[in-house]
Amino acid sequence: MTATLDVPAPVRAPVSVTRRYLAAGTFILLGLIDIFVFGLFAHRGDAVFALSLPGATPKLPGIHVPGALTAYLLGAISIGLGILRALVDLPRWGKRLTIAIALLCFLLALLAWADAGSSVGPLQVIDLLQGTLTASIPLVLGALAGLMCERSGVINIAIEGQLLTGAFTAAAVASATGGVWLGLIGGSLTGGLVGLILAIFAITFLVDQIIVGVVLDVIALGLTNYLYDRVMVPYANTFNTGNTFGTLKIPVLGNIPIIGPVFFDANVFLYITYALILIIQIALFRTRWGLRVRAVGEHPVAADTVGIRVLWTRYRNVILGGLIAGIGGAYLTVGSVGFFTSNISSGFGYIALAAMIFGRWTPLGSVAAALLFGFSYQLQTELSVLRVPVSSFILLMAPYVATIIAVAGLVGRVRPPAADGKPYVKA
Amino acid sequence: MSDQDEAEPSAAPYVPTATTTAQDTGAPGPDQPGGRQPLTGNAIIKAVTEGHSVVITILAGFVALLVGAVLIVASDPVVLRAWNSFGYAPGTAFSATWSSVAAAYSALFEGAIFSPGTISAAFHGGSIAAIFYPLSLTAFEATPLILTGLSVAVCFRAGMFNIGAAGQWIGGALVATWLGYAVNLPIVLHAVVCVIGAFAGGAVIGWIVGEIKARTGAHEVILTIMLNYVMYNFLAFALSSQSLMQAPGQTNAVAPSIDGNATLPHVGGPPPQVGVGFLIALAAAAGTAWLLSRSTLGFEFRAVGASPSAARSAGIRVERVWVLAFLIAGGLAGLSASTIVQGQTAPLTTTSYGTYGFDGITVALLGRARPLGVVLAGLLFGALNAGGTVMEAATGVPSDVTNVIEALIVLFVAAPPLIRLLFRLRSTSGAGPQAVTSKGWSG
Numbered sequence: 001m002t003a004t005l006d007v008p009a010p011v012r013a014p015v016s017v018t019r020r021y022l023a024a025g026t027f028i029l030l031g032l033i034d035i036f037v038f039g040l041f042a043h044r045g046d047a048v049f050a051l052s053l054p055g056a057t058p059k060l061p062g063i064h065v066p067g068a069l070t071a072y073l074l075g076a077i078s079i080g081l082g083i084l085r086a087l088v089d090l091p092r093w094g095k096r097l098t099i100a101i102a103l104l105c106f107l108l109a110l111l112a113w114a115d116a117g118s119s120v121g122p123l124q125v126i127d128l129l130q131g132t133l134t135a136s137i138p139l140v141l142g143a144l145a146g147l148m149c150e151r152s153g154v155i156n157i158a159i160e161g162q163l164l165t166g167a168f169t170a171a172a173v174a175s176a177t178g179g180v181w182l183g184l185i186g187g188s189l190t191g192g193l194v195g196l197i198l199a200i201f202a203i204t205f206l207v208d209q210i211i212v213g214v215v216l217d218v219i220a221l222g223l224t225n226y227l228y229d230r231v232m233v234p235y236a237n238t239f240n241t242g243n244t245f246g247t248l249k250i251p252v253l254g255n256i257p258i259i260g261p262v263f264f265d266a267n268v269f270l271y272i273t274y275a276l277i278l279i280i281q282i283a284l285f286r287t288r289w290g291l292r293v294r295a296v297g298e299h300p301v302a303a304d305t306v307g308i309r310v311l312w313t314r315y316r317n318v319i320l321g322g323l324i325a326g327i328g329g330a331y332l333t334v335g336s337v338g339f340f341t342s343n344i345s346s347g348f349g350y351i352a353l354a355a356m357i358f359g360r361w362t363p364l365g366s367v368a369a370a371l372l373f374g375f376s377y378q379l380q381t382e383l384s385v386l387r388v389p390v391s392s393f394i395l396l397m398a399p400y401v402a403t404i405i406a407v408a409g410l411v412g413r414v415r416p417p418a419a420d421g422k423p424y425v426k427a
Numbered sequence: 428m429s430d431q432d433e434a435e436p437s438a439a440p441y442v443p444t445a446t447t448t449a450q451d452t453g454a455p456g457p458d459q460p461g462g463r464q465p466l467t468g469n470a471i472i473k474a475v476t477e478g479h480s481v482v483i484t485i486l487a488g489f490v491a492l493l494v495g496a497v498l499i500v501a502s503d504p505v506v507l508r509a510w511n512s513f514g515y516a517p518g519t520a521f522s523a524t525w526s527s528v529a530a531a532y533s534a535l536f537e538g539a540i541f542s543p544g545t546i547s548a549a550f551h552g553g554s555i556a557a558i559f560y561p562l563s564l565t566a567f568e569a570t571p572l573i574l575t576g577l578s579v580a581v582c583f584r585a586g587m588f589n590i591g592a593a594g595q596w597i598g599g600a601l602v603a604t605w606l607g608y609a610v611n612l613p614i615v616l617h618a619v620v621c622v623i624g625a626f627a628g629g630a631v632i633g634w635i636v637g638e639i640k641a642r643t644g645a646h647e648v649i650l651t652i653m654l655n656y657v658m659y660n661f662l663a664f665a666l667s668s669q670s671l672m673q674a675p676g677q678t679n680a681v682a683p684s685i686d687g688n689a690t691l692p693h694v695g696g697p698p699p700q701v702g703v704g705f706l707i708a709l710a711a712a713a714g715t716a717w718l719l720s721r722s723t724l725g726f727e728f729r730a731v732g733a734s735p736s737a738a739r740s741a742g743i744r745v746e747r748v749w750v751l752a753f754l755i756a757g758g759l760a761g762l763s764a765s766t767i768v769q770g771q772t773a774p775l776t777t778t779s780y781g782t783y784g785f786d787g788i789t790v791a792l793l794g795r796a797r798p799l800g801v802v803l804a805g806l807l808f809g810a811l812n813a814g815g816t817v818m819e820a821a822t823g824v825p826s827d828v829t830n831v832i833e834a835l836i837v838l839f840v841a842a843p844p845l846i847r848l849l850f851r852l853r854s855t856s857g858a859g860p861q862a863v864t865s866k867g868w869s870g
Contacts, residue, residue: 022643205842210588211792215838218789222830223498229825230502347656350590354649393664400653400660407645407653414646 020086023095026405027082027102034075034109042067043117050122051258060257067116074105074112107379114388128375128382129262136367136374137273137335138163138345141328142352143359143366144280145191148321149198150361151284152314153297153419157213158198159325160349161220162191166329168224171340172232174333175241183243183334184268184327191326192319194220199318203311206423217349225342232340242338245269269327269335276324281363293317297417300424310424325349358407360414373399486846487839495832496528499824503527531824538817539565539810561813566705569809570770573708574763575787576794576801577715578629578756582647583796584719585752586732591636591651592760593784594658595629599761601665602628603768604775605672607685617688618769622707625765626758632658633757634750641746647753655784663777674774682775691769704766709802711762716798718755728752760784786833793837808833 047067051060081098084090090098115123142159149156166187174183194216201212232240248271250264263270284290295303296313304310332348333340351373359365376399384392500506509516509523537543538561545557575592582589603625612620636650665671666680674683691703719725730738731748739745763783768775790808794800811833815826839846846852 201838201842201845205844207838207841208792211837211841214785214788214792215834215841218785218834219831219838222827222834226498226825226827226831227502229827350652351656354652357646357649391664391668393660393667397657397660397664400656403653404639404645404650404657407649408639408643 020089022408023099024082024086027085027098028079030102030106031075031078031080031082034071034078034106036075038109038113039068039071039075042071042113045117047112047115047118048122049111049115049125051125053124053126053261062122065112067112070112071109074109078102078105114383114386118386120386123382123386126258126261128378130266131378131381132371132375133262133270134266134336134374135377136370137269137331138328138348139352139355139370139373140273140277140367141331142325142349143356143370144276144363145195145321145325145328146353146356147284147361147363147366148280148324149195149318150356150420151297151417152293152317153300153417153422153424154199154202154314154318155209155213155421156195156198156318156321157210157353158194158216158220158349159352160345160347161213161217162194162322162325163329163332163345163349163352164217164220164224164343165194166191166326167332167344168227168329168340169326170330171242171333171338172239174243175239178243180243180245180334184245184330187330187334188323188326191329192323195319195322195325198322199315202423203314203318206425209421209423221343224340228340228342240339244334244336244338267335269331272327276327277363277367284363294417297419300419300422304424304426310426314424328352354403357414357416358403361416369403372402375399376402480843482852483843483846484836484840486850487836490839490846490849491832491835492532494835495828496532498828498831499531500524500527503824531818531822531828534818534821535811535814535829537561537814538821539814561817563701564813565806565810566701567770567809568812569805570702570704570708570766571763571783572786572790572808572812573802573805574711574766575760575783576790576805577711577787577798578633578759578763579787579791580794580796580798580801581715581719581728581756581759582752583791584725584732585728585748586735587640587647587749587752589633589636589651589753589756590648590788591632591654591784592756592763592787593780594651594655595632595757595760596764596780596784597658597662598632598757599625599629599764600768600775600779601662601672602761603689603765604682604685607689607769608683611686612688614688617686618691618703621685621689621769622691622762622765625761625768627761629761629764630754630758633753633755633760636757637750637753640753641749647749659777659780662780666775666777672775680777684772684774685769689769690772691766702766702770704770707762707766708805711759712798712802715759719798724748724751760787763787789834789837793840807836 045067046064047070049063049065051062078101081102085095085098111123142163145162146156146159169190170183170187172183173186174180177183198209198212198216201207202209245267247265247267250260250271254260254264256264282290284293292303292308293313295306296308296310300310303313328348329345332344337344352370355369355373356366358369359367376395380392380395380398383390383395388395506520506523506527509520513520541558541561545560549555549558575596578592578595579589603621606621606624607617610617610620632654636647636654639645639650640647663680666673666682669675672682674681691707693702717725719728727738727743727748728751730741730743731745731752735745738748760783764780767779767783773779786808790801790804793804793807794802811829812826815829818824818829819826
């Protein structure tokens with residue numbers, strides 16, 4: 001948490017004690033909800049979790065658990081963890097483990113409650129996990145794009161614009177040429193172009209980076225809406241035919257029960273996402289390249305002194321980030337629904353930004369945060385299939401409330417790269 | 428502009444004079460071809476050749492309109508066909524291009540400022556008020572933007588980024604609407620109660636952000652983005668359940684219409700639609716200006732905005748400033764909702780919040796987070812929005828093009844070195860970084 005470099009110490013609110021009790025309180029609250037909401041109001045009967053998709057060849061038996069009893073048990077675990085958290089000052093990994101367990105307990109209790117006695121059938125666990133991954137793709141790619149920029153010291157609020165223009169170009173190119181791969185490449189390049197514009201204004205013309213980002217988002221929305229109205233709608237047969245990638249099952253891995261259908265039976269975007277997560281995580285923290293990028297983002301003067309080209313590094317990273325976000329945008333059209341519609345990214349870029357901050361500017365942290373959002377989108381879909389008597393708007397609200405609680409109670413102050421958002425002018 | 432920004436101090440009791448940046452842009456037009464013309468008066472020549480902030484703003488508007496013209500032309504099938512036959516009829520290509528752009532921009536102007544037809548009509552027994560109709564539409568469109576712009580600006584001045592004006596807007600809208608239909612009060616008093624309620628509703632949503640930030644150190648950008656989505660969904664939830672705010676007997680997600688007593692009246696008859704809402708916006712701008720530049724609290728805001736650690740050393744309670752800045756910002760966004768909810772006949776729906784929250788960011792940026800600048804920027808955007816609607820109706824050019832133009836103006840105004848480069852203006856003070864608003868995430 002503390003800045004090791006010679007930077008002005010960030011202003012700090014007195015957080016440590018407050019946060020310890022906030023976290024403990026949150027766990028206990030979750031436990032009480034498990035018991036008194038999901039336990040007491042559970043319908044009679046077992047909750048069934050189906051572990052293979054309907055009609056899949058290696059048919060696995062579903063897991064049957066009694067609804068109410070499961071919720072009581074999980075609630076007790078959660079409360080126990082809360083008391084433990086309040087009394088004992090746990091090490092860092094211990095804190096993380098308790099968070100994970102408490103959240104898992106809450107989710108399982110929720111699912112058991114939702115499915116117990118349901119007339120619709122078992123909860124499709126595979127569907128839920130598959131949907132989580134695919135819903136997370138644009139968020140993960142957007143967060144990685146933001147990370148690439150911000151680790152080198154350029155704030156990227158234009159992720160939303162990169163996703164949107166990427167989606168537009170991907171749909172237009174894939175429709176006009178008939179080639180989905182061309183669409184993907186076109187989308188990626190458009191995202192890179194937005195990145196280039198961001199870089200020119202932020203790095204060369206020294207414009208406030210938040211201004212450029214916001215402005216690029218507005219331009220992207222206006223421009224895609226405009227072109228959609230004027231070109232895509234009148235010539236839909238040429239420019240918006242809805243080409244999509246097919247699914248690609250990985251030969252051996254795809255046949256493993258549970259893991260196969262979830263992780264290795266999707267279209268190429270999921271595999272690109274795996275690769276990018278891995279590459280960026282390793283490149284950023286295990287290579288000379290990554291060390292230089294981080295040096296530029298933390299202390300550009302020092303980096304310049306030892307001969308790292310600061311402005312070039314920033315240009316390269318911002319454009320690379322744009323290319324990645326462009327792929328995420330392409331996923332929104334050629335990777336899923338095919339057709340472009342007005343404002344198709346609908347705020348994913350901002351969620352990705354939040355995921356990046358939530359994940360403390362690390363690839364794996366951002367992925368975890370993005371998965372949380374993806375999971376709750378998909379959970380909402382699954383729960384409305386089970387006809388849970390809760391308004392879908394409340395369910396849609398849940399991940400955002402959860403993020404606020406998490407950011408306030410569990411994560412607290414995060415430390416961005418020290419030179420993030422500060423233009424570098426060579427003295 | 429850069430001289431002005433360099434004058435912005437580090438936690439010093441400098442009271443910035445109201446900005447001169449956004450002046451004269453109410454009528455953006457290609458009237459400043461460059462900086463080479465000999466004009467009367469040394470000061471003017473100097474201002475033009477050295478790129479004074481007013482000149483930069485006008486040139487930025489000009490470049491933005493030029494880009495907009497390219498957009499209009501490039502997607503006009505008539506023009507494209509004319510250019511395809513450029514070989515045989517080059518004249519047609521140019522005239523088609525010109526007429527396409529001229530038609531769109533003159534409709535934009537007539538919709539936003541005034542339409543020459545109304546003057547001749549007034550001479551022939553038409554209504555004189557009709558002359559001011561476009562201007563009144565501009566004021567009407569500008570009203571909510573000025574208020575959300577002020578909301579974002581207050582946070583900028585305190586060193587924070589408020590992306591949450593949309594959520595705060597909804598908070599205000601819900602309270603104003605509820606007070607508007609569920610309570611029975613005499614005329615005037617009812618409207619006042621609703622306006623105050625809207626301020627309070629927005630302030631509560633803003634306060635949540637400030638309080639969480641102050642208590643736990645959570646980042647306001649995440650908090651405001653998340654609260655926006657919470658509020659979007661809460662609005663949809665409230666408007667689609669009969670037990671909460673859905674209009675009785677409705678299947679659509681819509682609130683009941685507010686009571687006639689609670690509406691904000693128009694000033695001076697129907698055709699110029701300048702309502703009390705516009706006056707509220709101006710009053711709020713004056714109040715914000717007073718707060719920021721004349722009050723102790725405003726001084727604390729600016730001190731924290733310039734340097735939180737210095738402010739803390741000087742004995743200012745930084746956390747309190749965060750809470751209060753967000754509370755006031757939320758209230759201003761709530762007022763923006765009040766001018767829409769109480770100023771229109773249409774009841775609150777799940778899309779009423781429009782893009783006011785996000786437009787507030789661009790308005791605040793263009794207005795340099797100064798209240799007068801925000802008012803002028805809001806009027807400019809209001810003019811473009813009002814004109815854009817007329818342009819779309821008259822020529823079929825989607826009004827989205829005005830959003831692009833607005834964003835480009837903000838971008839170019841924020842990049843004086845680029846404008847200097849484009850128009851080959853001399854640079855006087857070098858291209859120093861301009862720290863108008865934000866200083867990265869750690870504020």
